[in-house]
Amino acid sequence: MEHGVLIVDGNAQRRGELTRQLAQWGFQSRDVDNAEAALRLLRGAGGLQTILLDQKLPGVAGISLFDHLAQHHAGLPVILLADNTDSTAATRAFRAGAFDVLTWPEEASLLQSTVGAALEHRRTTLLTLEYRRNLERVVEERTAKLRAAMTDLERLYDVTLEAMGDALDLRDAETQGHSKRVTAYTIVLARAMGLSPDELKTVARGALLHDIGKIATPDAILLKPGKLTPDEMKVMRQHCRQGYEMVRKIPFLQDAAEIVLAHQESFDGRGYPYALRGDEIPLGARIFAIADALDAMTSERPYRKAMSFRHAIQEIERCSGTQFDPVVVRVFLAMPRGTWSLIREQTGREAQANALLRAAAA
Secondary structure, eight states: OOOSEEEEOSOHHHHHHHHHHHHHTTOOEEEESSHHHHHHHHHHOOOOOEEEEETTOSSSOHHHHHHHHHHHOTTSOEEEEEOTTOHHHHHHHHHHTOSEEEETTTTGGGHHHHHHHHHHHHHHHHHHHHHHHHHHHHHHHHHHHHHHHHHHHHHHHHHHHHHHHHHHHHHSGGGTTHHHHHHHHHHHHHHHTTOOHHHHHHHHHHHHTTTGGGGGSOHHHHTOSSOOOHHHHHHHHTHHHHHHHHHTTSGGGHHHHHHHHHTTOOTTSOOSSSOOOGGGSOHHHHHHHHHHHHHHHTSOBTTBOOOOHHHHHHHHHHTBTTTBOHHHHHHHHHSOTHHHHHHHHHHTSHHHHHHHHHGGGO
16 A cells, blocks of 8 residues: 555644554555645546545645545545534535544543554455455356357257157148248248337247147048038147247247137137137237238148138238237238248248248247
8 A cells, every 4th residue: 555544624723633643553644735736636647445524624624635535435444533613514524424533632642542443444455355356257257158158058949849740740741841931931921010129029939839739639620621510620629728838838938828828719709718809819919910820821722722822811901800919910911012022932942941030039
């Protein structure tokens, strides 16, 4: 330390006395006789640990200098040397945060212990600040590592979800590639709707897993080439609820599970499993419904030919307000017509499909 104690006192005799006493007690010190000199020293000198301040400092009153110190050097303990006839200054100094007030010369005998306590307080304060800085740095570093680990884990989760979607598509040869295509359509439409990055992740995951409940659907029903009977249709319709029960148990997929549950609901309330209407249906499911219908109409089936994108778009427009949310339909219709055929072409290429799906998390 360069100078542990700064004496700011207009009385030359007392400055000398204080300097000698502090030296005898092993305290380093430096003294000035006015506020301007004290401020210059504070700006340029390091190592100051406490200040002895004369209340009746000439020029700028000591109490005014104290106010400046309290504002700009809050961590520096100030011991005010006060006149025992002015209790107001002492009270004000204490309220403003003075470490101590000594009436002089009546309490001169307390100087050594008071300066020692102030220096110890300063040392403890600096150690606490350093500990806090180190702790904050450690927390920041560990938080960064945790975020990186969570990001890696999230990517692993999404790769696993893609694999599950692929497995579902492979089980039903008629809809091979459907999960990736409908997810890509959903992502692009949801982004056009202005959904946030976190909402995009949820929508993408819900779209990719929308048919996960069909794992529990018997092959005799799932792969039946002809029309399903009413009883078979009841079994098939259970896949929404079954998929929801599977997905909702995974913490990071709980929001996506709502899309899995509601992806067969219709805007006019004629869908299933709960005949939800309008805004009762999660927005992600309302967006997905258009993407799902678009892919279904433009995909080949053994019992019908694929519809052109132009006619599929017209059909979606026709069903606005009944099967589909009119607000989402308006956004869908405002998008360039070539968007959807380009996405279908891209998702036919494995590498591009994976990149498009992961773009939802960007």
